Every structure is written in structure tokens, then in C-alpha cells.
Amino acid sequence: MTTAPFDPRVLKSNAPVPGAPDNWKRFFSFNTDAKVIGIQYISVAIFFLLVGGLLAMIMRGELITPENDLVDRTVYNGLYTMHGTIMLFMFIFPILNGLNNLLIPTMIGAPDMAFPRLNAVAFWMVPVFGFILMASFILPGGPANSGWWSYPPVSTQNPLGHLISGESMWLLAVALSGVSSIIGALNFVTTIIRMRAPGMTFFRMPIFIWTVWAAQTLQLIGLPALTGGAIMLLFDLVVGTSFFQPEGGGDPVLYQHFFWFYSHPAVYVIILPVFGIFSELFSAHSRKPLFGYLFVALASFAIVFLGLIVWVHHFFPSGVPEWMRNLFMVTTMLISVPTGVKVFAWLATIWGGKIQLNTPMLFCLGGLFNFVFAGVTGIMLATVPIDIHVNNTYFVVGHFHYVIYGAAVMGIFAAIYHWFSKFTGRMYYEGLGKLHFALTFIGSNLNFFPMHPLGLMGMPRRVSSYDPEFTFWNVVASLGSFLLGVSIIPFLLNMISSWVRGPKAPQNPWQAIGLEWLLPSPPPAENFEENVPTVISGPYGYGTGKPLVENQAAYENQQFQEV
Amino acid sequence: MTSSPSRINFPAVAIVSAWTGVLVVISFWMSRQAYHWLPVQASTAAPLVDGLFSFETALATFVVCWVVSIITWVVLFNRADKYDMSDAEPIEGNTRLEIIWTVIPALIVFGIAFYAVRVNQQLAVLGPMEHIHRGSPVEEVGGYVGDRLPSETVEVIARQWSWEFRYPKANVSSTELHLPVDKPVTFRLVSEDVIHGFYVPAFRLKQDIIPGRAIDFNLTPTREGRYRLRDSMYSGTWFATNQADVVVESSNGFQHWLEQAASQPLQPGLSDAVQEYDQRQQAGAKGWATVRPAPRPQVNVPGSNTLPHEA
16 A cells, blocks of 8 residues: 555554654655555644744734834735635645544544545645745745735736736645645545445444535535636736736626635535534543434535535625625525534533543533634624624634634644544643643633624724724734744644653543544554454444444454454 | 433423523623624614624523533533543433424524514615626716716725725815715715725725726715724735725715815825835835835815724
């Protein structure tokens, strides 16, 4: 399965990292093992989290005073554009793909992805377009500076007139990112449909697999629209076509349709797998079955369906007709129904459970709170008359940072702590983990809550200076952002030190149920190899006494791996 | 599993009912507070928007408080001992409960949507926004075609980065927007370069200005005062400075201002961007490439954007 030039016995070792000689080199090679690719994705993504976070902290430094006094306005505009772009395309999508790579094959009992080479290609495109994006910082005109939406005509204004501009590099990077994500999505969906262990019917799949399947289906439907829109915009910029240029008969609002037809569903691509993580972890750390498995599983695809027909709510004030405003308002609000089904199911799952307040559980509970808060402000934003007032203000910025950082990133941290032992063979340090949680939860609320009053007062987003009446809440937000910057330090310390010399992890430290917990920590290159288990019951049998697979004791005692 | 309610737990029902009552009171109080988070109400649209926001604040408070209550209860009373890895009672679902928590939110959502659609219709009566004229409107309005437009029309020209307001009937132009109180006004919004947003927070109204179209936009100011007009759609380097003041005054005051303005000669209007651009060029243009700001518009009255504004 692997093309790396190493002794296959090293790659099959039960404890490949660290210890085995030169084993770390796999992480810098074109390796086709999904577990190696998963860790590659996550490491690159965390690097870009630091870059994007640094940009955000410079922005918050500028916004701690009303005047424009820290960086030039052109620099501020470049910073916020690159912050959004890096966080979405270089951090959150790659880190989710990292989790997909680690978890899909191990959770469904597959030896690897359906197309291991394509999988490695999809990953190696990430550093390539990451490099293109970062290189645009040293261009004479600076990087792209028209926001991560890149709306024309402001994005096609090219003051220096160079063919290679920040904007053209940005469009190239986004198009490559789209291709990479499409390749990844094909791989994930095929693997889930075709490579499940015997006995794992669709309705015995873990919810995480359901949500990834739903999310990657959205990628396949939506991404061609964004990629097409990006290519048309690139043509407008460098060839002089006028798809979106009014003076040539084009329509700038058409681009907004292309962009949001994908970029709204992109939010569900991000949050659906996090719903999956919540479902797994609330069940495991409450020692109770997931409440209402069938409803929770099907709600994922209800969200996919509705998520595809809400995109116009991003530009209600752009002159869309009344009937369209009303239609998209209703579809947007309806998403709260399947989402509510999930939230109620998690609450019912933890209710009466035997809760262990360890780091992953704390991150899940904090993420759930933030998600519910983001949900109620989301209903407000869906309501057209309120949206007309707060659209393009800090209220929107606050709302989506609660979704993306408050809920999604906290869920991803929960997943990293929960499955860390499985893929590194080491335990993380609980104290550092709890410190990381406390700083993240306080920092993110301090950072993102003040954006709501600012938006209600009428402070537009993307401004490099503001009127003095907005000062108080901006100072609070800036302090919160610096705390959030600090919060990443215990995380990095924890990950590095426990991977290097943390205590050896047992096979199943949480006593959790799932195929991945029947594998050794870390699993061998081809997971179950010839001994793929036969699944005989649903995924969350906590307290029921039902075994998950045939001959479960043999897997728990690792009889097969001693060969 | 236990879908047959064999007996009703009266103390639990009492506690839940009492707590629901407490949360209803808190939610009602928050819905009153919500008005204070918003700027002053200065248009006929503002009370409608604020009423809807207040209503949704109450619902939001109720939902968030219930979720927080449940999480708090679970964290306080459902904790396992540190080394207790035993399982809890396996409750896998309750179909009746799941149907209830699907149907009730759906009904609430349709209720909110019904209310919001009604407000939409009222707003549409107050200020219809569907009159979009295609073509090359900038040239059209450039020629003071005042006789073609209704009497209360103000032409708004958005540029990178300044606002220009023209009163065709009085043949007056300004970089400060003056409006008579309690009189409907029609704006004709055009942009010469990129998309801008016409946003006055005190009016609770916002309309994107799309290059290549002229968009008619109606509103009625209801309160005298000085408010901010802000560009709400990112428009490039000096986007943040693209603000103007809106002065709502009595009918007489407005007529007086128009007459005064008509007697003034054309002079350079306000543009913070031009000023900053000139300073930046003198300082050696540190930073990245930028589009050059449009020249200051030639207007009768520059007005001011440094006086204290109410919202």
C-alpha cells in the first residue's frame, strides 16, 4: 500500500513513532498511509492556525484604538483577507481532512482509503497552494486585499497592473484548494460507501462517519460552483473578460451567487463533522448510548439538503427581490430544526450519564454552549429585517466566529485529545489540556461576544478605523484575542511533549466503543490487516452489554497483532 | 426505552415548571433590554425592526438559558468518580420525545417566519426597494434630470471613497446629507466604481449600491438629529473612512438649508481618503498598492463629519 522507501517492517511496527530509526521521515514523504497523511494534514493545519492567528492578533492590535495607527490601511486590508483565507482554506479544511484520514478507515475497519495515491496527492496540494498564498505577501503590491469573498469589481481593481498580483495568486490558490478538496471528497465518500467492515450496515455506522459522508457530499455538489466562479473572476482579472464587470455588460451580483452557492454549504462542511465528534464524545464520556441515533444520523442529510438552498441570505441587501428574501429566510430558519434535533439528542445523551470531565468532554461541553449561542444569533441573522440592519456589521463577525472557533475548533480540539492516544501511542497531559480548555473558552467568549453589541450599534466589519463610540467593546475583544493567542501555548506544549515522552497509551484508555478502539495504539499500517472484524451491533452500546463485533475478546486482547 | 409513562414524577414536574417560569421572566426582561443595545430609532422602519429583534431576543434567551441549565445540572449532579468507568443506564431514545422536539421547533420557526414576512411587507410599503434601473445611470444622473424625478428625490453617488448627495429640484449638492423629518424621501443610489453599501444604523436600513444600476430606495426619517451614514460593503483601501453625516431637521430648517446651499459656489467636498492619500504620498507611501481615491466632489456645501453624532 505504501510507496515510501522504508523497510516495510518499520512501517508495520506497533509503535512506529517515535523510536523506530528514521521513522519520522515518513511524515515528510509522499506516503500513502492514511494515518500518516492524517497527521501530515493536522500538523500543516496547526502551523497555519498559528499564522492566521498571528494575523488576527495584529488586526486586533490595530482595532484596540479607534484611529488607524498601527499598520497602513492597505496592510490591514491584506491582513484580514489573508486571515480569513488562511483560516478556512489552510487551517480548518485541512485539519478536518486530517481527522477524516485518521478516523474513516479505522472507524469502519478499512485497511486504508479507497485511493491511497490520490489521497496523498490531495494532501500534497495543500503545502503547494499554502506556499502560493504565503508567497503573495512578498509581491510588490502585497497580497489579495478584497476580503475572502473577493467580490468584484473591488477584487479586479489591479492598481499596479501586474499579471502576477496578490489577487491572481489568491484565485490560483483557491482554485487549487478546490481541486484538492474535490479529490479528497471523492476518496472519503467512496471509502465510506465501499469499504466498511462486514456487518457494518449504514445504520450501524458511527455518527462521525454519517456526518463526514454528508459533509463530503456537499463538497462534491458545491465546489464546482466556487471553482467555476474563481476561474471566471481570474479571467476578468488577467484576460479582460467581463463576466462580472458592469461596463462590459456583466453582473457583479452573479459572482455573489456563485460564491455563496458553495461558501454557505462550506459552513456545513465544517460543522457537520464537528456534530459527529460531539455525538461520539458525549456518548463515550457520559457512558451512555447516543440518544436517538436514527434521527441524529438522518438529520445530517436534512442539513445537507437545506444547506444547499439558503445561500441568498448572505446578500439580502444587494437588491434581491422580496419573494427571494422571504423564501431564503424560511429555508435558513428551517435548518434550525435538524440542528435542534442534534442539540436535544446530545443534551438527552449526557442527561443522567456518568460524566467524566476530562479535556475532550470539557471541550465538547464548551463547544456545545458556544454553538447554541451561535444558533440563536443565526436565527436573528436569518430574519430579513434584522439582517438588513446587522448585515456586514460585527454582529455577523461575532456570529460566525462563535460557529467556527467557538464550536468547530473546540470540537476539533476535543477530537484531537480524544483520539491522540490512538494514533501516537502516548497519553496527553490532562492538566495542560484543562488549562488549554479554560484559556480557550474564556478567550473566545471575551473575543467574540463584544462583536455582537458592536454590530447592533452599527459598526461595519472590515474597517481599519472606527468612530470612538465603539472603543469599549473593541478593547475587550482585543484583550480576548490576545488571551486566545496565549491559549495555544499549553496546547502545543502538550502535543509535542506528550508525543515525545508522554506515558504509553493503552489500547482503549476511555473504555470507548468503536472499531478504532479494537486496534493497537498506534495501529499498524493496514489497520486490521487480514483480521477485519465482523460488526454485529450498533455503534453506541454503552451499558447494554452487547459486543460490537464477533469474537470481541480476541481484539481486546490484541491476539491478532502478535503474529 | 421507557416510552410508557407509568407514573408522573410530581416534584420533578413542579421544579421544571417553576424554573420555566423563572426563565420566562428573565427572557421577558432581556427582550426589554434589547432596545437599549440598538441605536436611537430615527425612521419609520426602526420600530418594526427593533420589535422583531426584541421578540427574538426573548426566544434566544429562553433557549440559551435552558441549555445552560441542563449542562449545569449534568455537570453538577451526573458526575462519575474519577476511576469509575462503569456505564450509565442505557437509554437509546424515545421516539415520542424525538418527534416532539422536531415538530415544536418547526412550529416556532414558522411562527417567527410568519411574523418576519409580515414585517417585510410593512417595510416594503414604507420603502419599496425593487425599482432597479439598468443601463448607464451615472451619466443619466450626471445631467441634473430633475424634472424626471419625483419631488423628494435625492441622488446619492458613492465613490472610492466619498459620498455625494444631489438635490435636483433645488440644484444643490453636498457631502453632508440633509433630510426633512417625517417626509418620505426617495434616494436614487448609483456607484461610479465598485459596490458600496448605503447604511444608516439609526434608520436600520441598508442597501447595496451596485455599479451599472440605479437603485431607488425609500425611507421616512422620524427624529431630528445628526446620524452617521456608513459604507457597509467593503470598497477598498479607505473603506473605513467612507462615512458621511445625515442631518434630519424640521421642514423649515431643511428649506432654509437648501436656500442657503443654493447660493454657495461649488467647492471641494469632504473626502478623508483624499486627505490621507496626500499625506501617505508625502510620507513615501509605506504599505501595499492602492487604488487612487476619486477627487473630492465639487459641491455647494461640504458640511462636516467631525461634529458629535447620535448614532
